[in-house]
Amino acid sequence: MKSAQGLQASRHFAPAAPSVSGSRGRAWAQRVLTPQISLPGIAVLTGLALVATPFIATVVRSALSGPEGDLVLSLRNFAALFQDQRFYSALGITVVTGLAATILSCFFGLALAWIVARTDTPGRSWFDTLNLVPFFLSPFVGAVSWTYLAAPNAGLLNTVVSRYFSGPADFLNIFSVGGVIWVLALFYTPYVYLFLIGPMRRMDPALEDAARVHGAGFGHMVRHVTAPLMLPALLSGALIVFVTSAGLFDVPLALASPRAINTIPTTVYSMVQYPSDYGKAAAIGVMVMAVTVFFALAQRAYLSRRSYATVTGKGYRPRTIQLGRWRYAALALELFYVTCGVVLPMLALIFVSLSTLWTGWPDFARMSLANFDHVLFNHDLARRALKNSLIIAVLGATIGVLLGTLQSYYLQRGRGRLRTAMDSVLSLPLGIPGIILGLGILIFLIRTPLYATLWIILIAYIARFLPLATRGISAMLLALGGDLEESARASGASWAQTVRVIVLPLIKPALVAAWLMLFVIFIRELGATILLYAQGTETISVAMVILGEQNFGHVAALALVQTLMLVAAFMLFRLTRSSILES
């Protein structure tokens, strides 16, 4: 199967073979045909194709309007969009939810990273792991679980409020802009946390000591030294959270769409539904892509200006701050986050999945495994979805790691002058919302036999998430340095032997981590799938969307099965203790 994909990939994306003419051409061909040049080269070209085609397809489609089969070149799609009041309201809600979620997750992420890295709060090492759990869980499942917790009049928390505190039963309303912000913040806090925990741990404690010794009190020190040093990492984290959370499709679909509130991703989704308007959807896609490119360039400029972004360190151990009685406040914040981000959603999911009829309160007497029995053994859609997701995740992660390794090899060891530019271009999909990328792939491949197969989903996933694998592996290759390979070559090993005996064993942790990372993402991804699935190619997340309209219990059972897969991957991930997260 892998080779079939390889063939397909090369048929679609490999450049036309250069016409070999004369001895110069032959020499060029000989040089390029060595595996050392050609394999990474093919991977990079594949990556470029995966970036370029959805871009081009979206741009071209946005400039075509009129009835299907009679398309003409015009800017009417953009004109129609700019006159559409719903577009502006979706844009407003997207920006508001994105910004608010970013601010909240920066608050949580900063506080939690500081608590774990720098204070004597009890249980820090446990929280270091627990804080990351939401990173691996599905935001869609999180949103669904929070509807069980905080749906007006039916949510578990609302029931608690009305039963025991005689408050209103619609005390919390998760079906709102606030609900979207809340769930996004919970799930994106680990991103900020991950960006900050490294610099916080690696910071040379003498930088802070020097401030104290030379007259600064604690407040002064934080304001003039600690905070400015952490700022680049915080801003990088904030940017990623904003771009990703604003572009996320699943959470608004679960929490805002039921109240007819739309964000840009859900608007694109509804435009592609019957009666579909691909032109207008593509117009939105072009604008989102433009914004992404702008952000990517802005970030590059910012980081190149502030070169101290990475506070270098040689394994310093910053001094822990004795919080005294404030330790308990820190502990309370940690517990609050872990409870809201992990414990409560999981509890709700378990209760609902075990209940034959969910009424907003667990009825322990009538709990059974019937829902699991149904989705695992009897329900065709659910069973198919599980199978499809597993196939895509295993195959996709494998192809992704393969391409990612070859691309990193080019980016870290290649000779081309284009390497840094190539790095930026290949990373672009990281900022593009899944649904926008899915739209581009759909437009590009809708008339090919790939449409309505698992392949189209696989291609979209790899196009969207390959840069993650490349980045992780690249960081490890960079850390490794070229000396080890050169000494193997000097000892007489060929390139292939060097890669097999030296490079691959040494970067294995990064490879395992990248594989697990892609596996996790592919198991849960919804945004990139929702426009591309067809009858027979549903994934677990798609099945949950379809079932959501019918049966709570089945959705919860399916969600729990998916969560178990993610948790298993997470545990393997912690075992491998890799550095991919820190990169």
Place this chain on the structure above:
Amino acid sequence: MSARDAPGRDDAPAFVEVAGLRKSFDGTMALQGVSFEVALGTTVSLLGPSGCGKTTVLRSIAGLETPEAGRIRIGDTMVFDSRRRVNLASEKRQVGMVFQSYAVWPHMTVAENVGFPLKIRRVAAAEIGARVADVLALVGLEGLGRRPATNLSGGQQQRVALARALVHEPRLVLFDEPLSNLDAKLRDQMRTELKLLQDRLGFTAVYVTHDQEEALALSDNVVVMNHGLVEGMAAPRELFARPTTPFVANFLGFDNMFQGEVSDAGEAGGAPQPVEVTLGDGVRLRSYWRGGEPLRKGAPVMLAFRSESVNLGSGASGSDASVNRFEGSVEASVYLGTYQDCLIRTGDLRVRAVGPGDSVLEPGARIHFCVRPEDCIVFVRDPSRETQEREDV
């Protein structure tokens, strides 16, 4: 050993007083009662191998570490006293400090780094500018104020750290192995510059280092530390010539150290007492005992001398050419340009020696050598001595 034995001490109270500092980390004792004094305008070095507690002492003076017991006084301020529960915050101790890693803030310019202590003290901007310019000129960085601190070489960052520690004219300047991250050539240069700066500004300083040359070059008094204890304290020349314990001797380059016992003891009337020590294989060496109680025949001792004190060749110079004269064979030699290190075997002793670079010292060659009695130091081997020392501190 205590500060009381330190030479050159007046009756006036010392400017800095450290007394009975104790501190443990995770159950292991880092400081087991450290005391010393620093006179106004002088520099005291804390010298010792890594892990001896010297940095912990310095950080305790700076207020970055809290000892479990003891007291620290700077000028007329008691900054730490475990009994009276005094523990002044670091920023209120009015010291300057140069860190091993420089700790130059990467997000500030050179001038912002150096001006920080003044800005914190709310000095007027114009005055900050003038004083920063002055101190930058002093450390040889004139005109670099606007540079981002990350755009500097290691040596320049070192100067920024130094300027920052001096700009607010602190009562006491603390140095935490400031030269250890520099390469050898730059280190020598900075050492000289630091010395000149000290002479010119006359600040009071505590200087932590593991490098004996640095300690000898830069300080008025050297405190040698080992395992959280003060092993010895003396002025550089005194310390270098007559270390008081085997540890200090070893640390200061007495690389030949042998166990033996006194085989002949001379008149104990006036110090030093001439003694003869017999080492393991019957090799006899003459030396002098400079301790208190005269040594008796049969007393267990250690005898130490530097490889540089070994006189190679048959025609040894000196008044007592026949004394401490031996014959051995060269076991190994390492050519190092102007001189060569060699290992000479005599009986079952191995003696380290340094010979001139141009002499031929082939392995296996027979060779005569001698050591002057006054270049040898005798220590009493007595486990109870260590305990004595602890109580003294």
